[in-house]
Amino acid sequence: MQSILDGLCELSLRDPLTGLSNRRHFNHLLNREIESVARSGESVLLLIMDIDHFKKVNDTYGHHAGDLVLQAVSKCLASCVRPMDTVSRFGGEEFAAILPNCPSSFGPVVAERIREAVAALAITVSPSETIQVTISIGGAYAPEWVRSTIELWTERADEQLYRAKSSGRNRVFIEEQRGVAVSADEKGMLFGHLLLGDPASASIAGDTSSSAVADTEMNRAN
Amino acid sequence: MSEVSNPPQVAAVEPTLALNSRSKVIAVTSGKGGVGKTFVSANLAAALAKRGLRVLVLDADLGLANLDVVLNLYPKITLHDVFTGKSKLEDAIYKAPGGFSVLLAGSGMVEYSRLAPEVRDDFLRIMESLVPNYDIVLLDTGAGISDVVLFAVSMASEVLLVATPEPTALTDAYATIKVLGAQQKRQSIRMVINQVARTGDGTAITTQLQQVLDRFVNKDSEHPLKLIHMGDIPVDPAVRQAIMKRQLLAQSDPGCPAALSLTQLASKVESAVIKHGS
Numbered sequence: 001m002q003s004i005l006d007g008l009c010e011l012s013l014r015d016p017l018t019g020l021s022n023r024r025h026f027n028h029l030l031n032r033e034i035e036s037v038a039r040s041g042e043s044v045l046l047l048i049m050d051i052d053h054f055k056k057v058n059d060t061y062g063h064h065a066g067d068l069v070l071q072a073v074s075k076c077l078a079s080c081v082r083p084m085d086t087v088s089r090f091g092g093e094e095f096a097a098i099l100p101n102c103p104s105s106f107g108p109v110v111a112e113r114i115r116e117a118v119a120a121l122a123i124t125v126s127p128s129e130t131i132q133v134t135i136s137i138g139g140a141y142a143p144e145w146v147r148s149t150i151e152l153w154t155e156r157a158d159e160q161l162y163r164a165k166s167s168g169r170n171r172v173f174i175e176e177q178r179g180v181a182v183s184a185d186e187k188g189m190l191f192g193h194l195l196l197g198d199p200a201s202a203s204i205a206g207d208t209s210s211s212a213v214a215d216t217e218m219n220r221a222n
Numbered sequence: 223m224s225e226v227s228n229p230p231q232v233a234a235v236e237p238t239l240a241l242n243s244r245s246k247v248i249a250v251t252s253g254k255g256g257v258g259k260t261f262v263s264a265n266l267a268a269a270l271a272k273r274g275l276r277v278l279v280l281d282a283d284l285g286l287a288n289l290d291v292v293l294n295l296y297p298k299i300t301l302h303d304v305f306t307g308k309s310k311l312e313d314a315i316y317k318a319p320g321g322f323s324v325l326l327a328g329s330g331m332v333e334y335s336r337l338a339p340e341v342r343d344d345f346l347r348i349m350e351s352l353v354p355n356y357d358i359v360l361l362d363t364g365a366g367i368s369d370v371v372l373f374a375v376s377m378a379s380e381v382l383l384v385a386t387p388e389p390t391a392l393t394d395a396y397a398t399i400k401v402l403g404a405q406q407k408r409q410s411i412r413m414v415i416n417q418v419a420r421t422g423d424g425t426a427i428t429t430q431l432q433q434v435l436d437r438f439v440n441k442d443s444e445h446p447l448k449l450i451h452m453g454d455i456p457v458d459p460a461v462r463q464a465i466m467k468r469q470l471l472a473q474s475d476p477g478c479p480a481a482l483s484l485t486q487l488a489s490k491v492e493s494a495v496i497k498h499g500s
Contacts, residue, residue, distance in 0.1 A: 182397050189434045
């Protein structure tokens with residue numbers, strides 16, 4: 001009985017063709033990240049990825065070949081990310097990945113790694129045919145400290161995917177992370193007194209204040 | 223009580239409550255969760271009620287707040303029922319143990335947390351009809367900086383920010399202060415430092431926050447943001463006991479140091495808001 005229940009749970013969370021998280025499960029995880037970001041200011045990246053010219057694959061080699069491509073790409077995507085990350089099939093040839101605790105310097109690196117890995121795949125679709133595909137990737141960070149919504153967040157990642165597609169495909173575009181609400185210098189000055197016991201000596205050299213957060217999400221909220 | 227007309231502080235958002243209504247609304251907020259925001263809201267409300275004021279605490283976290291847990295009060299009718307037209311507003315207002323009124327959001331409100339425009343209008347309508355009946359309305363907002371929190375804060379004339387001396391709580395408090403200053407052109411934010419180890423720690427923390435603000439934010443701002451220290455609440459084992467018993471301090475241990483500090487805080491809040499002192 002338990003194994004049947006486990007099986008059903010597994011089914012309800014996964015895309016049957018690729019074994020990746022389905023969109024429903026992914027949205028659930030996104031909501032959880034949104035809560036976490038709002039409370040912790042953690043840096044979380046959302047990637048939306050779309051196989052380029054996938055329709056051509058289906059039209060040229062047939063739907064079975066299309067399925068094999070989806071499966072191969074899925075496996076490749078899952079192998080490119082950390083165990084804590086989640087890759088999902090959003091539907092059709094569109095995929096998404098959520099990368100918690102992802103510093104802004106790391107995002108483009110991992111997205112580029114994914115793009116290269118997919119381009120390097122040789123997918124056998126019939127005994128005599130091996131094909132190659134490419135993927136376009138758009139990404140957006142959750143606005144730190146702000147409770148966003150799934151819609152607003154995915155919309156921003158989608159905009160970047162659109163840029164990747166319209167500038168020739170097989171590309172990565174990631175929205176620049178918005179100014180962190182509290183810079184390292186500010187933190188240094190905030191906690192200086194805790195370490196030194198004297199607020200006056202806690203001033204940190206350098207005046208690179210980060211700009212105040214003015215996120216799309218918050219502007220829309222007002 | 224005298225009606226006060228504060229200068230508009232919410233220039234960045236569309237007009238919300240009429241000024242004479244807004245002048246008595248205090249948003250109690252925090253950056254980080256778990257710093258005692260709801261505890262402060264409920265116990266401050268009780269202390270204000272003890273001073274003879276008519277006080278309403280509104281769960282402005284739309285179902286995510288713990289006000290019901292703190293007060294050990296599980297009303298059948300909530301704000302959600304008012305929003306859905308199932309109940310009348312007056313039936314959703316309950317008397318809390320501390321002698322103040324409370325309006326809880328109800329768990330069904332979570333679905334509203336995206337704050338659609340119609341929910342906003344409903345909320346404003348409810349506030350407009352509620353506020354005239356009270357001397358002070360405390361909005362217990364959620365943790366973090368969500369659109370719901372920003373909206374709740376935009377309805378208030380005063381912001382009371384609760385923080386603790388921990389570095390993470392201070393960072394969050396500072397982030398919240400920056401966002402409120404930038405988003406809502408607030409000129410002042412009132413500070414309460416909870417769980418201080420020694421007298422004077424809270425004042426030092428507010429001073430420190432102000433210095434960082436002056437250096438990084440106020441230096442090129444047309445609206446310098448001023449922090450007003452309203453009080454400290456000391457670390458006090460009686461607080462934990464009250465929370466575990468799900469009672470207000472005024473019920474469980476009215477003479478404890480934390481209760482006394484809340485009494486002082488209430489006095490300061492009253493003179494700031496009602497008499498418009500500080």
